[in-house]
Amino acid sequence: MSSQFLVVGAGLAGASAAWRLTERGCSVTLVERDVPASAQGSSHGSARIFRYAYPERTYVDLVAASEPGWAELEARHGAALVIRCGALDFGARRDPHGLAAVLAAAGVEHELVPREQARERWPHVAVDTDVLHHAAGGVLDAETTVRTMVAAARAGGAEVLTGWPLQRLERTGAGFTAHAADGRTLSAGRVVVSAGGWLPDLLGDLPLPAGFLAAFPRLEVREENAFHFPYRDAGADWPALIHEDEDLSVYALPGGRDAGFRGQKVAEFNGGRVLPSAAARTGVVDPANRARVVDHVRRFLPGLEPEPYAETTCLFTSTPTEDFVVDGAEGVTVLSPCSGHGAKFAPLLGEVAADVALGTGSVPERFRVGVARG
Structure with a gap:
């Protein structure tokens, strides 16, 4: 052939x-x-974060440039592939004010929500700084x-x-x-x-x-760990989110059908073990990683039960x-x-x-x- x-x-x-x-x-x-x-x-x-928030304009513009392709694919599929549930960015290392400045320069609709107002608006998320919110963010079905x-x-x-x-x-x-x-x-x-x-x-x-x-x-290949935590209130308005404090970087998003639509998928970014390649993947969840993520959920995501009902590993491959x-x-x-x-x-x-x-x-x-x- x-x-x-x-x-x-x-x-x-x-x-x-x-x-x-x-x-x-x-x-x-x-x-x-x-x-x-x-x-x-x-x-x-079924669950990957779709977001515009980047500290560099290049990637924000590339997200915008991807939108016609997503519309084309959704027309082919006949249903949404990206669920626009909104996205939050907060934490001292995440720098929501800096991200907001980049989105403003790129003309992306967003809002900076003061910490106390954010806690009232999203009581199931215990934010520790002001929050960047952009409604075009959400979850894509990979x-x-x-x-x-x-x-x-x-x-x-x-x-x-x-x-x-x-x-x-x-x-x-x-x-x-x-x-x-x-x-x-x-x-x-x-x-x-x-x-x-x-x-x-x-x-x-x-x-x-x-x-x-x-x-x-x-190229650095990691076997990352992802955990699904059940909602305390299934009717709560859960966005996707990225939180970076002094300890670690965590992302969370509605888990979709991956774990029965019952909870939020939560993981530590670059928290898994380093592999020589995908061929060395074990499928075994790291208990130390689980403990860090559970502690983070307990401290910052009070709208979730701090005990995962499902967990898995996945592959990340990164350049420096x-x-x-x-x-x-x-x-x-x-x-x-x-x-x-x-x-x-x-x-x-x-x-x-x-x-x-x-x-x-x-x-x-x-x-x-x-x-x-x-």
Whole structure:
């Protein structure tokens, strides 16, 4: 089987790249080591935070630029993929006033709510500073988004192969031969690799220039822990939220169908153990991490019962600056929008990856390999 493009990885980023490439008239084969939105990757489940609040204008503008893609996907799906329940940011290290200034400059509707007023408005959240609230924030359904993009890619003519783990990529003539772990092969003119937490194992087996590989930012894979805490009052108005105090950074959001719509999903950002790659994932929750999150819930989320009724692990893959990588050389594009915050950009990142792979359009310089990151 031969195609113009082979896309490796059917998570949020890879599915988006396959969809956008088919929109541009390219023949595409999309391969996934398991199944699209697999629980073994980073794009499963129904609950990811959608937010505009960033300390840097670049990402705020990229969220805004993703909105037409979300509207397009929701029209294809026939229902909302992003639930706009609002988002809160608070805590001394979170700097809600600084975030508000960035949103104001970008023209994003928001409000700064004084601490005491915020406690009255959201009595189930014990805020410890003034609060940034923006109504456009909420929760996105990652799994359904992936399935919608894969269906769109198929509708555009893409071949989708599951149970196809790429082991190495070989340059052959004017294109490439992809080798699966079981000996199967595929050929393609160009390749987009979006392998998430599996990328550290795979990167050295891609035919990329030595300089590109040497400049590639270090990837850190973590096995994060997520906990679902039951609501004390099921009728309370629960937004998504990020709280950063002197001790740790915690995010919380309505858990959706992941745990029966019964509670809030709460996790410590970058609190899980570091792995060499996704292949080392254990699925075992860290009891010390659980204890920290339970203590945080007890102190700052009084609207929740401080005992999780469900828990799981998930994969985060980050660069040192938390910037994405969307870059390539000599026919191979690497798409790594990880860093624990890439989901909200999914429909846009496929467009950016297609631009890089086809040599059209532009990509933020900070996503290029070799650009100073610090």
